Structures are given as structure tokens and as C-alpha cells.
């Protein structure tokens with residue numbers, strides 16, 4: 001295949017403002033809620049006030065009789081179970097037989113306006129038999145009277161159990177010079193994207209259904225709609241307008257999307273289903289509340305000998321991504337260090353609470369916190385610097401972990417060096433006055449899940465189509481789903497780079513299943529790597545056609561030609577050349593509009609054991625962060641004035657976007673430390689609003705110094721790896737370890753609220769431990 | 775405004791007038807996505823009824839840019855002060871009001887003005903950068919502005 005453009009790249013590696021930016025800053029970008037179809041109805045949901053109840057009867061007669069109501073739905077109408085993973089289809093669009101959490105959808109209405117829809121909901125009578133609630137996953141580990149799902153393991157509420165062992169963990173502990181044990185407790189947190197969940201659906205007389213939705217994985221939505229509604233996929237058209245943030249929360253096919261489409265089918269009219277903020281919180285699919293327990297063994301020099309890890313994960317009412325989550329909470333402990341012996345037992349338990357799912361740095365965040373706090377303790381116990389402990393254990397490039405992850409590029413040691421030098425660590429650690437401290441946290445993450453969720457039919461993970469007509473504009477079609485991360489911009493920039501043209505020639509088309517080739521969408525930080533490779537290959541294909549056309553015009557062999565800025569020219573004599581448009585027109589003579597296609601498929605990776613594919617990726621990102629904290633020891637409040645974020649995303653292709661991902665990740669990760677928490681009383685969510693669920697404010701945001709130190713990845717497009725999720729992980733333990741440096745207290749429970757800080761200080765005083773002279 | 779509607783100003787703008795640049799993020803006054811200017815002051819349009827504003831002047835994001843982008847919009851674009859862009863109209867409106875009353879806001883003033891405008895994507899740092907840069911542009915007489 002033709003090689004790519006030569007370095008230095010014209011666009012890639014620079015700071016490229018978002019191609020749709022002018023629309024976003026003027027309010028002209030179109031999101032799903034901005035769509036208004038003629039005759040559009042309002043869809044509304046009746047949610048269960050019971051956490052766990054058998055549905056005896058639902059009387060919808062009065063609601064149906066209300067003028068202005070066009071449809072009322074209950075679960076029996078569309079009972080086909082679904083779920084994002086094909087192996088755990090345990091959700092239904094509306095509750096069938098019983099409700100499993102406060103917020104489960106019991107009925108739905110389509111009406112001419114909001115008021116009528118609300119009135120109709122109030123007229124629906126639901127007769128239930130309340131069942132025992134199981135808000136606590138610990139209860140569900142054993143046999144329960146009324147399992148939440150029939151598919152729970154042997155009469156319990158356990159949805160998934162993973163048991164893995166590599167090497168000989170017991171022998172490693174027996175010969176260890178040092179061991180520590182850390183038990184972490186994590187509240188659930190949620191995505192809190194600013195755009196609420198929303199779907200518009202329209203069934204038309206030609207027998208087709210069009211669905212616009214705020215989704216990050218249009219393809220899985222498309223499949224699910226087909227399965228549940230019983231329509232072939234080619235009669236359904238899924239369109240993804242601009243999406244106002246997702247962070248994993250818009251990656252499952254969600255019940256309201258299916259209900260909205262069902263109401264459109266029932267009424268023959270367009271229907272909009274806009275969820276209010278409380279409904280968004282109840283839909284959740286956020287990070288799992290988790291308890292984990294880690295023992296680490298090292299030799300006398302601090303070389304890691306073994307991890308012995310277990311986790312109990314609170315899944316809420318449905319499976320969602322839970323089977324993957326259960327594996328990830330173990331296997332994502334495997335980098336960025338060499339761990340020669342590893343044992344893991346993870347159990348994900350259904351509870352009668354809003355479902356947990358995938359949230360940014362899915363499955364890698366909580367376990368990483370526990371690992372990094374444990375390593376900080378070990379460094380202290382052994383008496384070596386935390387940086388030294390990490391670099392002694394760093395996985396080298398081109399190595400294999402004990403559970404057979406293939407590591408190719410890693411600049412982890414460079415991350416450590418940069419974070420240490422730039423933060424002035426050696427002059428600060430244990431030397432700042434009492435109440436102030438610095439801490440180190442590290443991480444790694446998958447750059448795209450190597451295994452697609454669906455295996456049949458076999459197809460590439462990503463495909464990109466290009467079309468150029470005589471106007472010289474390049475239309476790009478792809479189902480990668482830009483939800484704000486800047487993938488449309490990257491797609492345009494890659495195409496423009498390879499073809500040598502200005503960015504404004506390239507028009508990335510909205511995701512529309514009628515014209516966009518399948519791409520598995522925005523999850524698992526796969527887009528840059530996979531779509532990027534597909535786009536590069538499509539553009540190279542198109543470039544070959546242009547060179548052929550130019551070769552005829554110039555009377556020179558195509559191999560002697562190259563693209564330059566808006567031009568094709570002879571490499572050895574640039575004065576001989578034609579413009580881009582002339583080359584396009586020459587290439588079109590035989591065929592009309594030029595088109596080209598490129599795709600990316602992953603090759604099988606991983607071992608032969610059960611679950612071996614979980615966590616395999618074509619590449620991994622690496623991070624080392626230092627956080628500085630200042631604690632007010634009277635109030636327990638603390639600030640994080642500065643973070644040094646050293647990150648290895650290979651070659652950053654759009655620095656503006658990569659830096660934005662890192663700053664946004666610091667914000668989100670910091671939220672989980674400072675105070676974000678889904679609070680429950682029993683099964684009831686207590687804080688379903690943006691007032692009570694507090695994300696960090698501008699005042700709480702630290703200055704973030706970003707240090708991009710990665711080397712080119714051998715398989716990434718132009719050397720790039722992911723930067724969407726990995727940047728979140730390291731900030732959490734960095735802050736916790738900095739708090740320890742500041743006040744001598746360890747925190748193993750998140751969030752670290754001021755009252756927890758005060759309690760920890762009291763405890764330290766009680767134990768008579770002094771810290772930095774206090 | 776001439777509306778007599780009982781509904782919120784936000785619904786009136788989005789549904790009746792088709793001015794969808796102003797966003798519904800929470801409907802509870804917590805996110806700032808629905809911010810508009812009423813007689814130059816930032817107002818959460820989800821929290822006021824349209825009829826309460828009879829006879830007052832309402833400027834939405836659609837009304838800010840006359841020819842080309844304003845200095846604030848330009849600065850947001852160049853600094854990468856948004857990702858998903860859903861908070862952006864409200865942020866731009868908030869920043870416009872701030873620069874109209876304070877030509878050279880300090881970082882603390884910018885933070886205070888933007889507190890209550892939630893952004894989940896970019897961590898605020900670049901929004902501060904953009905507001906500072908816009909203040910520079912305006913001071914140098916470059917770019918149209920509040």
C-alpha cells in the first residue's frame with residue numbers, strides 16, 4: 001500500500017479548532033432536542049415508585065380515553081429482552097411482570113402536548129405486590145427470597161462472577177519481603193453530561209422508521225430497535241445529530257429510545273421523548289458502586305511479586321456492560337507494572353437501584369485507585385520514593401503481561417520522568433509544610449477494545465467512505481460518533497492531510513445509517529485508533545486515483561508523483577504539476593464521481609483461557625500525574641491548586657483536542673474524589689439533580705500542566721493512541737496520595753469529603769501518630 | 775417580548791419561536807445552558823415565565839453575532855473552549871454579559887461569573903482562557919463585542 005504523507009505533517013500534530021466549532025459557538029449546531037417534526041407528539045414515561053414489585057395489573061383505560069392521547073404503552077406490547085451485550089439480554093423497553101428499581105418504566109404515553117401527556121400518566125392505575133428490596137450487593141451474594149432476575153447465579157443476585165489466577169500467588173506471598181492490604185470503597189458516580197437523554201422517532205407511510213437520538217453508539221441502537229420492534233434493520237434509519245456529551249452514558253441502547261420509536265409506530269406520528277434531569281439520573285448507567293480488596297506482595301527492593309484482588313460490584317437493576325465491568329475490575333490492574341502473579345475474584349451483583357454501566361475509564365478507575373494507594377503505602381514502608389517504586393516495576397515496551405495482554409508502545413517511564421521533573425517533586429515530597437502535599441498516581445487504559453461486542457456477521461470495526469465530485473469537495477461518511485471529543489475534526493484532518501488539501505474542502509457528514517458505513521461508535525476509546533486507521537486507508541485509496549488522473553495529464557508515471565498543498569506534482573521536479581481540482585477532473589473522466597473506502601479490523605489477541613479477550617487492545621495509553629493539595633485542617637476542606645499530567649497517547653494528532661480531553665478528565669476524575677456520589681437511602685436515589693449531585697465548579701478546578709511525552713505507536717494512525725479515558729484514571733489516586741503527604745492520613749473511601757478528612761485527622765490524633773511535626 | 779405564554783421563556787424561545795440555540799439542560803436553574811440576556815442581565819430562561827417579560831428586551835445566542843463571530847465566540851473557537859458544545863451558548867451569553875460590565879475581569883471575576891454554568895467536558899480552564907483572550911481582542915479594538 002502507498003505510504004502516508006511525510007513528516008512534518010501539515011495539519012496533524014497541530015492545534016486544529018473543531019470543524020463544527022462555528023456552529024457550536026453560535027447556537028446553530030443541531031442536537032436531537034432541536035429537531036421539530038410536523039405534527040410531532042410528546043412522549044412521556046410513567047416510572048415505578050417501587051424499587052421491587054410484581055406488576056399485577058395496569059389499567060390504562062382512563063388514560064386512553066383522554067382527548068389528545070394517541071397511544072398508551074405497557075410492557076407486554078414489546079416484551080423482547082435486549083441489552084448492550086448479546087450474552088446478557090435482561091432489559092425490556094418497559095417493565096414486564098415486575099419492576100426492578102425506582103425509575104423502571106411502567107407505561108408510556110404519546111399525546112398532543114406536555115400537559116395532556118402528564119394528565120394521562122396520572123390516570124394510569126398500577127396494581128402491584130411489593131417485593132423485598134435488595135439495595136445492598138452484599139445481601140445479594142447469598143441466596144435471596146426473591147432474586148431480582150431469574151438469571152442470577154443459583155438463587156442469588158449475582159449477575160456475573162469472574163475467577164482468574166495466573167502464576168502462583170500464595171507462593172509469591174510466602175516469599176514476600178513486604179505486603180500491604182488496601183480495601184477500597186467507592187460510591188457510584190454518574191456521567192452528568194449536560195444534554196439530557198432525548199430521542200425523536202417518526203414512522204412514515206413507506207414503512208420506514210427514522211430515529212434521531214442522543215447516542216454514542218448508533219449502530220447498537222440500530223440493532224436493538226430492529227430486535228425489539230421486529231423490523232428489519234434496513235427499514236430503520238438511525239441518525240445521530242450533535243450529542244451534548246456522553247462519557248459512556250449514551251452507549252447502551254436505552255429503554256426510552258425504544259419506547260419513543262414504539263410510540264411513533266403506534267401513532268404513525270413523529271414523537272419526541274425528552275427526559276428531564278431526574279429521569280436522566282434514574283437512567284444512570286454510571287460507574288458502579290464498588291468495594292475491592294487488594295493485597296500486594298513485593299520483594300525487599302519493592303519489585304512486585306503478586307496481586308491478590310477481589311471486588312464486589314453493585315450492578316443495579318440490569319446487566320448493561322456488567323460482564324465486561326466484572327472482568328475489567330480485575331484485569332485492568334495489570335498495567336502499567338509487571339505483575340508476575342495475579343489472582344482475582346470479581347462479582348457483580350444485581351440490586352434494586354438504578355442500573356450501573358460504562359462510565360469514562362470504565363472498569364479501570366476504582367481498581368486503579370486501590371492499586372496506586374497500595375503502592376504509595378509500600379513505597380513508604382520500604383523507604384523508597386514513590387516514583388522509584390513505579391519505575392522499578394514499569395512494564396517495558398513490547399512485553400506481555402501475565403494474563404497475556406500484548407503491550408507494544410509504552411512511554412510510561414518517560415511519563416514518570418516528566419511528571420517528576422516538572423512538578424519539582426524532589427523538592428516537595430515530604431518537605432512541604434503540614435497541610436500541603438504532593439502525590440503521584442499512575443494509570444493505563446485500552447486504546448480501543450480489541451473485541452467488537454457483536455461478532456456476526458464478521459465485519460470491520462470501522463469503515464470510512466469518501467466521495468469527491470466535480471466541485472472538489474470531499475464528503476466523508478462514517479458512523480464513528482462524535483460526542484464532543486473532536487472525532488469529526490480528526491477525520492477531516494486525516495483526509496485533508498493525506499490528500500494535501502485544505503480542511504475546508506472536507507465535509508464530514510452527519511451519522512445516518514442510510515449512508516454511513518458501520519463503525520462501532522464512541523466507546524472504549526476506540527475512535528482515534530480505529531476510525532483513524534480506516535480514514536487513512538480510504539484517503540490513500542483516493543489519493544492513488546488522483547495520482548493516476550494527474551499522471552495522464554502530465555504524461556508521467558504515477559509513482560513519480562506526490563501530493564503537495566492543493567496540488568499533485570512530480571516529486572523530483574515540483575514545477576511540473578496540476579492543481580487538486582485538475583487531478584480530480586482527470587480522474588473522474590471514466591467513472592464520474594470518485595469514491596473510496598477504507599476500513600480497520602482488529603486481529604485476534606489474548607490468551608486461550610475463559611475471558612481472555614477482556615481488556616485486550618491493539619495499544620494502551622499510559623499516565624503519571626502529580627497533584628498538589630492544600631488542606632484546611634480545621635474544616636477538612638482542601639484544594640488542588642495544580643496537577644502535572646504526563647500522558648502517553650502516542651503522537652497527539654490534534655493537540656487542542658487531546659489537551660481538552662485531559663483537562664476534562666481531570667475535572668471528571670476530581671469530581672469523584674471531591675464529592676460526586678449517587679446517594680441512596682435504601683433503594684431510593686436521594687440526589688437526582690445537578691444541584692444536589694455536585695460536579696466540580698470553576699473555583700475547584702486546578703491548573704493543569706499537560707506533558708505529552710508519547711512516542712509513535714507502531715499500529716496507531718500516524719502513531720496515535722487514545723486520549724479519551726486513560727487521562728481520567730491517574731488523578732484520583734494522585735490526589736489521595738497527596739492528601740497523605742499533606743496530613744498523614746490514608747483515604748480508601750471515595751468521595752473524600754471534608755467530614756471524612758476531619759474524621760481521619762481525629763483518628764490519627766487518637767492513634768497518637770504525628771505528621772510533619774503536627 | 776410580546777408573549778402572554780404561561781410557559782417558561784425557554785420553552786417559548788425553543789418551541790414557539792424555533793430559537794433552539796438556547797439549550798434545555800435541566801429545567802431547574804442548575805446548569806446555565808438556557809442563559810439569555812434580559813435587558814443586558816443574564817437570566818436562566820427556564821426559570822422565568824414568558825409573560826413576565828412583556829415589554830423587555832431579550833437577547834439570545836442567535837442575536838449576538840451580527841456579522842461574523844463576536845470576539846468571545848472567536849476566542850472560544852480558537853482556545854478550544856468547548857467539546858460537545860451543549861453548554862457553549864449559555865457560556866457565551868454569560869461571558870458576553872461579564873465583558874459588557876467589566877472590560878478587564880480578573881480570573882476570580884470570570885470564575886464567579888461562570889459559576890453556575892456547568893460544563894462537563896472541558897474543565898473550565900479553556901473557558902477562562904477564551905474570556906481573557908476576548909477581553910484582549912476587544913481592548914485592542916479587534917473583533918465585535920458586547
Ligand code: FES
Pocket residue numbers: 797798799800801802803804805806807808809818819820821
Ligand atoms: S436549563 Fe435552565 S438552568 Fe438548566
Ligand code: FES
Pocket residue numbers: 194244245484855856857858859860861862892893894895896
Ligand atoms: S462543552 Fe460539553 S458541556 Fe461544555
